[in-house]
Amino acid sequence: xxxxxxxxxxxxxxxxxxxxxxxxxxxxxxxxxxxxxxxxxxxxxxxxxxxxxxxxxxxxxxxxxxxxxxxxxxxxxxxxxxxxxxxxxxxxxxxxxxxxxxxxxxxxxxxxxxxxxxxxxxxxxxxxxxxxxxxxxxxxxxxxxxxxxxxxxxxxxxxxxxxxxxxxxxxxxxxxxxxxxxxxxxxxxxxxxxxxxxxxxxxxxxxxxxxxxxxxxxxxxxxxxxxxxxxxxxxxxxxxxxxxxxxxxxxxxxxxxxxxxxxxxxxxxxxxxxxxxxxxxxxxxxxxxxxxxxxxxxxxxx
Amino acid sequence: xxxxxxxxxxxxxxxxxxxxxxxxxxxxxxxxxxxxxxxxxxxxxxxxxxxxxxxxxxxxxxxxxxxxxxxxxxxxxxxxxxxxxxxxxxxxxxxxxxxxxxxxxxxxxxxxxxxxxxxxxxxxxxxxxxxxxxxxxxxxxxxxxxxxxxxxxxxxxxxxxxxxxxxxxxxxxxxxxxxxxxxxxxxxxxxxxxxxxxxxxxxxxxxxxxxxxxxxxxxxxxxxxxxxxxxxxxxxxxxxxxxxxxxxxxxxxxxxxxxxxxxxxxxxxxxxxxxxxxxxxxxxxxxxxxxxxxxxxxxxxx
Numbered sequence: 204x205x206x207x208x209x210x211x212x213x214x215x216x217x218x219x220x221x222x223x224x225x226x227x228x229x230x231x232x233x234x235x236x237x238x239x240x241x242x243x244x245x246x247x248x249x250x251x252x253x254x255x256x257x258x259x260x261x262x263x264x265x266x267x268x269x270x271x272x273x274x275x276x277x278x279x280x281x282x283x284x285x286x287x288x289x290x291x292x293x294x295x296x297x298x299x300x301x302x303x304x305x306x307x308x309x310x311x312x313x314x315x316x317x318x319x320x321x322x323x324x325x326x327x328x329x330x331x332x333x334x335x336x337x338x339x340x341x342x343x344x345x346x347x348x349x350x351x352x353x354x355x356x357x358x359x360x361x362x363x364x365x366x367x368x369x370x371x372x373x374x375x376x377x378x379x380x381x382x383x384x385x386x387x388x389x390x391x392x393x394x395x396x397x398x399x400x401x402x403x404x405x406x407x408x409x410x411x412x413x414x415x416x417x418x419x420x421x422x423x424x425x426x427x428x429x430x431x432x433x434x435x436x437x438x439x440x441x442x443x444x445x446x447x448x449x450x451x452x453x454x455x456x457x458x459x460x461x462x463x464x465x466x467x468x469x470x471x472x473x474x475x476x477x478x479x480x481x482x483x484x485x486x487x488x489x490x491x492x493x494x495x496x497x498x499x500x501x502x503x504x505x
Numbered sequence: 506x507x508x509x510x511x512x513x514x515x516x517x518x519x520x521x522x523x524x525x526x527x528x529x530x531x532x533x534x535x536x537x538x539x540x541x542x543x544x545x546x547x548x549x550x551x552x553x554x555x556x557x558x559x560x561x562x563x564x565x566x567x568x569x570x571x572x573x574x575x576x577x578x579x580x581x582x583x584x585x586x587x588x589x590x591x592x593x594x595x596x597x598x599x600x601x602x603x604x605x606x607x608x609x610x611x612x613x614x615x616x617x618x619x620x621x622x623x624x625x626x627x628x629x630x631x632x633x634x635x636x637x638x639x640x641x642x643x644x645x646x647x648x649x650x651x652x653x654x655x656x657x658x659x660x661x662x663x664x665x666x667x668x669x670x671x672x673x674x675x676x677x678x679x680x681x682x683x684x685x686x687x688x689x690x691x692x693x694x695x696x697x698x699x700x701x702x703x704x705x706x707x708x709x710x711x712x713x714x715x716x717x718x719x720x721x722x723x724x725x726x727x728x729x730x731x732x733x734x735x736x737x738x739x740x741x742x743x744x745x746x747x748x749x750x751x752x753x754x755x756x757x758x759x760x761x762x763x764x765x766x767x768x769x770x771x772x773x774x775x776x777x778x779x780x781x782x783x784x785x786x787x788x789x790x791x792x793x794x795x796x797x798x799x800x801x802x803x804x805x806x807x
Contacts, residue, residue, distance in 0.1 A: 295608040306597040
């Protein structure tokens with residue numbers, strides 16, 4: 204599982220930072236999460252193949268999280284995309300994108316499918332045999348969702364030498380991987396755990412941006428492998444965090460600690476801070492495993 | 506008169522080029538012309554003060570010419586802008602920007618004034634005592650205008666030594682600068698041209714992008730100091746130029762030659778060409794004074 208950080212800074216533009224966007228690589232899926240202005244150029248710089256993106260998740264309709272979407276949708280057409288593109292985001296997103304395409308006289312030549320969200324409860328957005336994606340309702344100045352990406356448990360790992368030794372027919376290997384007991388060629392019942400080992404533990408990734416400090420999300424992200432939680436401010440700007448409905452690095456760390464996640468990735472830094480190491484220092488007073496997101500960084504989640 | 510090229514490449518995104526946007530500095534006015542995705546970052550990189558921009562001209566509603574506008578409009582709010590902002594562009598532009606601000610719950614805190622265009626004839630958009638701006642109707646796949654920026658003739662230059670010698674009262678200097686004859690303190694009528702010289706010749710700048718080859722624009726841009734004319738293609742892709750309603754470098758040069766402009770600035774290069782010098786070579790077969798636009802370049806028009 205890899206997170207490509209395309210941009211992780213708050214809205215005020217600077218010469219060399221980008222607003223929120225990231226690509227999650229998980230079990231052969233490539234999910235684009237948020238799409239701030241400049242995302243398509245950041246995809247190019249990070250050498251991510253446009254055609255591999257089939258699902259885009261937009262947390263909320265503030266510009267620094269989706270103003271790059273319409274450009275990307277248009278570019279897919281220029282690149283002669285044929286595959287379906289699914290966009291999941293707050294109600295209104297379809298109207299915004301469609302209006303712009305209509306006025307530019309440039310409809311897509313591929314199926315563009317909107318999944319508009321307005322539930323305030325967690326809901327399942329996508330599922331295949333390997334991965335599921337659900338919403339994490341967040342509290343921000345507009346309707347906002349985080350997203351929880353979960354690997355499904357994989358097949359059990361076959362201990363091939365044991366299986367041969369116990370004289371199990373190869374046609375039963377599939378059942379063994381699925382965790383079933385089988386009967387050997389000499390008629391003995393073979394307990395599954397004698398010839399298989401546990402699959403790798405499924406990993407999970409929670410993306411939570413933008414949000415005020417909100418312990419209500421903890422049960423939803425409990426034991427996540429990695430949590431990306433916004434930290435727009437440090438505690439020195441605490442008086443700004445609540446009215447703007449953002450979090451501090453310390454608050455993000457409290458959520459990580461209480462949800463017992465393995466890693467906390469910080470981002471959505473206000474551009475008032477010139478040194479992002481300050482976010483690590485503050486968060487580490489609460490929670491040990493801090494990763495600082497930064498534009499262009501690829502984070503491998505183990 | 507200076508043209509800051511923020512971006513001058515066609516739509517397909519690349520790591521280090523930008524779609525169309527430029528800032529024209531003319532007689533203390535700073536005009537933003539087109540606003541492709543990433544313009545606000547390019548403004549930062551080119552160290553252009555956001556607050557100095559009061560007028561934005563959008564040629565047409567293709568994304569590579571205006572998808573950066575809503576981000577810039579939002580950023581002005583973040584920067585606590587108070588001054589009016591005027592946006593001139595095709596009908597529909599107000600709806601697009603307003604819808605996005607509405608859904609983001611983020612109205613501007615400064616007066617945002619739209620001037621929506623739908624005339625197919627040239628019209629005056631802006632005028633102050635020093636400059637005028639009019640449309641140049643262009644032929645493209647959607648409703649498109651170029652823009653003609655004209656300096657007005659300045660005051661005549663006072664030859665101060667002559668004025669003193671001829672005993673002219675200082676209160677009459679203003680009249681002299683306006684080209685009037687005056688009467689000296691000793692009662693003599695003084696012909697204006699004895700104490701003034703001609704003002705610098707007013708300069709003009711025509712921005713023509715995007716457009717198919719269209720000699721009908723020639724009378725509108727006749728004798729311009731500098732013409733920016735799109736050259737999406739070279740003649741080798743002539744068969745693409747007409748159906749996509751774009752021009753080749755050679756066609757841009759024909760327009761420049763026939764309109765007897767002083768300088769031709771080329772831009773809006775298709776990203777299929779890796780060496781933009783090819784555009785100069787092709788255009789120079791027709792017209793000598795070629796300037797190649799490039800992102801970040803500042804062109805001083807003399």
